[in-house]
Amino acid sequence: MHHPNKDGFFGNYGGMFVPDTLMPALEALLKCYERIKDDSAFTEELAYYLHHFVGRPSPLYLAKNISKKFHKTIYLKREDLNHTGAHKINNTLGQILLAKKMGKTRIIAETGAGQHGVATATVCALMGMPCDIYMGSNDIERQSLNVKRMTLMGATINSVNTGSKTLKDATTEAIRDWMKHVENTHYIIGSALGPHPYPLLVRNFQSIIGKEARKQVLEQAGTLPDAVIACIGGGSNALGIFYHFLEDTSVRLIGVEAAGEGLETKKHAASLSKGKPGVLHGSLNTVLQDENGQIQLAHSISAGLDYPGVGPELCYLKEKGRLESYAITNHKALEGCKQLAELEGIIAALETSHALALLADKTVLSDNQTIILCLSGRGDKDMETISKHV
Amino acid sequence: MSNLLEQVFKEKALIAYVTLGDPSVEATITYCKALIDAGISMIEIGLPFSDPIADGPIIQASHQQALATGEDVSVNRGFALIKQLKEYAPNVPILIMAATNIIMQYGYQSFFKQANDVNCDGLIMPDCSFEMVQAINQIQQPPNVPLINLVSPVCDTERLKNIVTYSKGFIYLISSTGITGERNEFSNKLKQLVMDIKNIKNIPVAIGFGISQQDHCKRLSQFADGIIIGSHFVKLIQEKPSLKEGIDAVCNRVKQFKAVL
Numbered sequence: 001m002h003h004p005n006k007d008g009f010f011g012n013y014g015g016m017f018v019p020d021t022l023m024p025a026l027e028a029l030l031k032c033y034e035r036i037k038d039d040s041a042f043t044e045e046l047a048y049y050l051h052h053f054v055g056r057p058s059p060l061y062l063a064k065n066i067s068k069k070f071h072k073t074i075y076l077k078r079e080d081l082n083h084t085g086a087h088k089i090n091n092t093l094g095q096i097l098l099a100k101k102m103g104k105t106r107i108i109a110e111t112g113a114g115q116h117g118v119a120t121a122t123v124c125a126l127m128g129m130p131c132d133i134y135m136g137s138n139d140i141e142r143q144s145l146n147v148k149r150m151t152l153m154g155a156t157i158n159s160v161n162t163g164s165k166t167l168k169d170a171t172t173e174a175i176r177d178w179m180k181h182v183e184n185t186h187y188i189i190g191s192a193l194g195p196h197p198y199p200l201l202v203r204n205f206q207s208i209i210g211k212e213a214r215k216q217v218l219e220q221a222g223t224l225p226d227a228v229i230a231c232i233g234g235g236s237n238a239l240g241i242f243y244h245f246l247e248d249t250s251v252r253l254i255g256v257e258a259a260g261e262g263l264e265t266k267k268h269a270a271s272l273s274k275g276k277p278g279v280l281h282g283s284l285n286t287v288l289q290d291e292n293g294q295i296q297l298a299h300s301i302s303a304g305l306d307y308p309g310v311g312p313e314l315c316y317l318k319e320k321g322r323l324e325s326y327a328i329t330n331h332k333a334l335e336g337c338k339q340l341a342e343l344e345g346i347i348a349a350l351e352t353s354h355a356l357a358l359l360a361d362k363t364v365l366s367d368n369q370t371i372i373l374c375l376s377g378r379g380d381k382d383m384e385t386i387s388k389h390v
Numbered sequence: 391m392s393n394l395l396e397q398v399f400k401e402k403a404l405i406a407y408v409t410l411g412d413p414s415v416e417a418t419i420t421y422c423k424a425l426i427d428a429g430i431s432m433i434e435i436g437l438p439f440s441d442p443i444a445d446g447p448i449i450q451a452s453h454q455q456a457l458a459t460g461e462d463v464s465v466n467r468g469f470a471l472i473k474q475l476k477e478y479a480p481n482v483p484i485l486i487m488a489a490t491n492i493i494m495q496y497g498y499q500s501f502f503k504q505a506n507d508v509n510c511d512g513l514i515m516p517d518c519s520f521e522m523v524q525a526i527n528q529i530q531q532p533p534n535v536p537l538i539n540l541v542s543p544v545c546d547t548e549r550l551k552n553i554v555t556y557s558k559g560f561i562y563l564i565s566s567t568g569i570t571g572e573r574n575e576f577s578n579k580l581k582q583l584v585m586d587i588k589n590i591k592n593i594p595v596a597i598g599f600g601i602s603q604q605d606h607c608k609r610l611s612q613f614a615d616g617i618i619i620g621s622h623f624v625k626l627i628q629e630k631p632s633l634k635e636g637i638d639a640v641c642n643r644v645k646q647f648k649a650v651l
Contacts, residue, residue, distance in 0.1 A: 007521055007522070007525045009525070015522055015525060016519050016521055016522060017490050017517055017518055017519065017522050018443070018517060018519055019443070019444040019516055019517055019519070019540065019542070019564075020519055020520065020539075020540045020541055020542040020545060020553075020564065021542040021544060021564060022519075023519050023520075023521070023545070023549065024544045024545065024546060024549075025544075162450065162454065163440065163441070163454070168441065169441075172441050172442075172443055175443045176443065176446070179443075179444070182544070183544075276495075277494075278491045278494060278495060279489070279490045279491040279494060279517070280441065280491065281441070281443065282443070282517075287491070289491070289495070291495070292464045292465075292492065292495065292496075293439075293489075293491045293492040293493075293494065293495030293496070294439065294440045294457065295440040295441050295491075
């Protein structure tokens with residue numbers, strides 16, 4: 001029921017809004033994925049690397065100090081402890097194995113915060129594949145540490161100077177590269193975005209987060225949680241942790257978007273809350289845009305949430321009422337980050353900090369509940385931004 | 391199909407792409423009229439979009455420039471331009487080329503209704519695959535405003551058959567894989583593809599993407615019914631110090647290209 005239909009639609013959202021040139025590549029990708037996804041050679045190889053290279057399963061950690069502070073039982077799903085420091089590698093590993101099966105010899109990717117770029121550069125180094133990363137010049141500036149990591153692992157960084165010089169423009173540039181080199185190149189999209197079958201692929205590769213978390217919480221707490229919380233940019237960590245809880249109707253699924261400087265301003269990235277259905281980067285989703293259909297610039301203190309669209313499956317889940325969404329400002333996200341650092345000794349990424357900040361909101365989460373929060377990434381990359389503000 | 395398109399494709403057609411509002415809407419009007427005077431067979435009016443995925447750097451820059459002026463470059467402004475051009479030259483087909491999102495936000499039904507009213511001769515949505523056209527069942531094309539489908543050299547036999555069978559107006563054949571922009575290499579499959587298309591249905595085929603040389607026009611027009619020039623003209627307009635010099639340069643090229651068709 002949660003699978004997209006043959007054209008890649010989740011209800012009213014999704015699809016394959018791409019030039020004809022890309023259709024055969026998307027069809028080949030889907031066919032190859034469907035053929036090998038249950039093939040034991042593939043699943044075993046993926047499981048091997050997820051365990052020995054990435055360090056999975058990631059812990060589900062009962063965070064006692066913030067639990068006490070907020071009068072709840074709060075479990076953190078520690079994706080920040082994965083190799084490379086975020087959930088992104090779950091997807092890049094799956095996709096590069098897929099690319100190898102398809103006989104592709106070159107990898108490209110877009111990146112915002114640089115986490116997906118690092119995760120892509122990492123698996124390319126591992127598999128010995130050349131790698132081109134597209135990154136907005138503004139993001140290159142605010143995520144310089146990640147740029148250095150990618151370069152060290154042998155990736156080529158392509159600075160994108162068009163439009164807002166952030167993730168949106170890097171994605172456009174990566175799609176263009178793919179159209180030019182579609183015959184030998186695989187494009188590893190970093191979020192559950194883009195044309196079908198990408199939202200499906202990324203969600204499935206990331207769904208290991210929720211699969212583990214569900215098992216772990218049953219073992220540790222003996223019960224399902226009251227709510228699962230994740231930050232939402234494009235939506236890959238959110239769908240990843242939500243997916244195996246979709247059928248557990250007692251479990252609230254809560255997504256937290258970036259309210260930037262406030263939803264009442266134009267400087268935010270809350271596509272689920274404030275976007276209108278539109279076509280961006282190959283799929284129909286809720287997009288921040290003006291009345292003529294021009295895409296608006298998103299804004300968030302965290303580069304990874306700074307995107308004017310959102311994964312089509314999340315749009316569908318929200319429309320169906322299965323997903324609740326809230327938005328957290330830059331200011332509150334920084335507070336959330338500081339609080340976790342002080343109370344738990346964990347520095348979370350600013351993306352994740354948006355989800356952390358929601359814990360303080362009693363109108364959304366009442367006391368004595370059991371919560372799982374996806375700690376999608378660690379905050380080392382954000383230290384410059386954090387130290388400027390805190 | 392639009393009688394005008396049928397008429398135009400009785401001879402080899404030279405088709406120009408023009409971005410609405412680059413460098414200004416007023417300039418676009420002057421430029422289109424000059425193209426018509428120089429003997430262009432057909433014009434595609436490109437509506438600027440903030441995030442064009444099918445276009446190369448030249449046309450993207452042109453879109454950004456048009457949007458940056460802050461002028462009205464909406465669908466309605468495009469229709470107003472078509473109305474003016476139709477008064478100037480009723481027999482030159484004028485099409486609109488726009489990103490799917492631009493048309494979706496305007497409303498597919500309203501678009502086709504208005505397009506029909508201003509005698510627009512067709513719509514091209516370069517980022518809307520044929521499968522999506524089928525999926526968006528709201529798109530009912532009035533007979534005089536066909537939705538022109540694009541076909542690329544990587545299109546397989548089965549899809550090609552589907553696309554061509556449902557196509558009206560003409561087929562927009564993409565010269566090679568990749569985005570718009572000047573290039574010297576074209577897919578060696580083009581001739582065969584044109585033959586395959588004609589075997590499925592007798593429909594005109596125009597080739598576009600990256601054509602900039604007289605020699606390209608000569609070679610490709612031996613088997614295609616039309617040649618579409620985009621980036622090459624956009625670049626000429628951008629490069630020349632004044633609009634007049636840009637327009638003169640493009641019109642000269644139009645004459646040179648027409649001479650070898």
